[in-house]
Amino acid sequence: MGRFIGGDMRRLRHVGMAACWVGLMALVMSSQAMARQWRSTPAAKAMDYAHIIDRKSANRISLIFWMVPEIVELTPRTMEARQMLRRYAVIGVSDVAVSDLGEFLALSAPPPSIKIKNLVPLPPLKNDTLPPNVVSTIQLLGDASSKVLGKLGQGITWYVFDGQEISSCQEGRFEVSFAGVDYLYETPIPGCEWES
Numbered sequence: 001m002g003r004f005i006g007g008d009m010r011r012l013r014h015v016g017m018a019a020c021w022v023g024l025m026a027l028v029m030s031s032q033a034m035a036r037q038w039r040s041t042p043a044a045k046a047m048d049y050a051h052i053i054d055r056k057s058a059n060r061i062s063l064i065f066w067m068v069p070e071i072v073e074l075t076p077r078t079m080e081a082r083q084m085l086r087r088y089a090v091i092g093v094s095d096v097a098v099s100d101l102g103e104f105l106a107l108s109a110p111p112p113s114i115k116i117k118n119l120v121p122l123p124p125l126k127n128d129t130l131p132p133n134v135v136s137t138i139q140l141l142g143d144a145s146s147k148v149l150g151k152l153g154q155g156i157t158w159y160v161f162d163g164q165e166i167s168s169c170q171e172g173r174f175e176v177s178f179a180g181v182d183y184l185y186e187t188p189i190p191g192c193e194w195e196s
Contacts, residue, residue, distance in 0.1 A: 046070035046191030089163035106155025
């Protein structure tokens with residue numbers, strides 16, 4: 001990570017920590033995907049919809065995480081993180097082999113692409129084109145996923161896409177193409193009722 005001076009570092013720390021908590025929440029919830037939520041909140045509904053677990057076979061799983069702003073509690077401290085997640089589509093992916101002993105091995109897969117309105121696939125943005133706070137947030141998400149999910153989390157790679165045409169709480173849809181499968185997200189997502 002590059003060096004930042006004074007206010008920029010404080011600003012990155014706040015945005016980065018907020019996004020890190022978002023990532024931790026999403027990853028912890030994804031590990032509980034088989035559990036039924038007894039008292040579901042709008043944020044929990046959004047989180048539940050935003051991650052996909054695709055069990056392709058008994059020994060292969062693909063994970064797709066869309067970091068939506070609705071999983072971040074709406075407070076003055078989290079406004080910047082929520083705005084960043086509205087501006088960019090942050091997608092985490094992992095293609096994993098599972099041994100008969102339950103050990104995880106990350107498989108090599110090309111980066112995902114997204115298609116909005118069935119148009120040409122869009123590749124992820126390059127880190128050198130992103131603002132420093134977005135790059136540091138992605139680094140924090142990578143660290144958090146490894147710490148929370150261990151070997152399974154080490155295989156998750158985070159990508160940033162131009163999200164100007166993707167709104168989690170407005171009518172629309174987009175696909176994430178990863179490891180030979182197109183995963184569909186339709187919007188508005190569950191949990192948007194707390195936005196009004």
